Amino acid sequence: MNELRVKQIINQRNISVRQFAEMLGITREHCYHVLRGENVSKKQLENMSRVLNMPIRELYTTPDEIVSDYNPYRIVFGRTEHYKAADIIPFSKLSGKYGAFSNMSTAYPVDLFGHHCYTSEHLFIALRFSGHPDLQKEILEYENAMWCKKIFINSKEYEPYRYPQWRDNYFDIEVMKYIINLKYQQNEGFRTLLNKTKGKIIVEDTTMQNTSDSALRWGCQDLQKRDLIKQTRKSVQQFITENLNKGKKKEAALKKPRTESAQKRQEQKLKKWEAIVEKVQDVYEQALLEHCHYTLSGENALGKILTVIRDQGYIDYHLDYPLYFFEHKIG
Structure with a gap:
């Protein structure tokens, strides 16, 4: 019997x-069992096939060599x-340098x-409430897209009003194509x-978002x-805490308490020191995000839309269901 070679592939x-x-939606311990081929169900095979973008037959030891179909320039x-x-x-x-590509950006x-x-996120959210112009008006009144998303998408309050076919046959991705076309046409800077x-x-x-279907679908x-x-x-937080504790011990060991002005200067010094440490941390994190990549995995729907429209000046879209923006x- 052929053996699973999924571990070799990953x-x-x-x-x-x-x-x-996380990509399979199982625990790490369970994943180890799957990689060893222990009691792998048909559903798990189908899931691995989908995640790795390989036919089930290629998850096994035949053919002998792994044929990688990695071609980032083939947009699917x-x-x-x-x-x-x-x-x-x-x-x-x-x-970041290309942060304005985000749908949350107010730049374009x-x-x-x-x-x-x-x-563009405002419009995406508003179209999800097609047929409800009162809600669409309310959505567009919020300046902050993140708050808008939390209120209208992440809460269950407005769930009954959302477009029922939104996720059918990648309909939401087609809607996004329509929106990015508008964004491209209207903004020279974009x-x-x-x-x-x-x-x-x-x-x-x-990467820094919680792993979810949405995070792996769009990015x-x-x-x-x-x-x-x-x-x-x-580590940074631990470093700050340890040094603050040292400062407190030093204060407690003083034979005479500091004068009010000296105490104020000391507090300002500590605040300045904390701010510098936090700034260094921010710079380091940004460097990691922008330069230290291993392998980024996901469907990357938004990135693919941006790539196609950059190269072609337009991206075809097809809306299987009618949408209404106000009337x-x-x-």
Whole structure:
């Protein structure tokens, strides 16, 4: 009987067991059993086939050699990718070099039928409430896209009003294509920024977000890098705490208490020191996010849309269901 060679495949693609477990939605311990081929169900095989973008038959030892179909420049929506650092332009934080690619960025707003949307995310959320112009109006009144998302998408209060076919057959991705087309047409600065990434795949790095279907659908994650950043944060916090405790002990050992002015200077000195340490931490984390990549894995729907529209000036979209933005029909 042929043996599973999934462990060999993920090693070749620089995917850790922890990362692979999260991609499969199982525990790391369970993942070890799966990699050893212990009681692997048909559903698990199908899941691994989907995640690795390989037919089930190729998960086994025949053929003898792993044939990698890694081709980052072949854009296929709905397929999980495993990008190498040399092939991509990543963006994550809004403050980063390419942070304006984010739908949360206010750098490149969108106007539609006389209505101003602070960000492309505003329009994306508003269209999810097609047929409810009162809610769409309320959505567009929020300046902060993140708050808007928390209120209307992450809470269950507005769930009954959401478009029922939103996730059918990648409908939401088609809607996003429509929105990014508008953004591209209306913002010269957006077009200029896109052109600076020529020759590489644009990737939304969602590493620091919680691993979820959405994070892996729209972007990609590098769980090894996330662990490294979390360890760094923990070390920095420990360093600050230890030094503050030393300062407290030193204060307690003083034979005479400090004068009020001296105490004030000491407190200002400590605050300045903490600010410097935190600044160093921020710079280090940003460097990790932008430069220290292992393998970014995910479907990267937004990055693919941006890449195609950069290279073609337009991306085809097809809306299987009609949408309404206020009284105007789309599609």
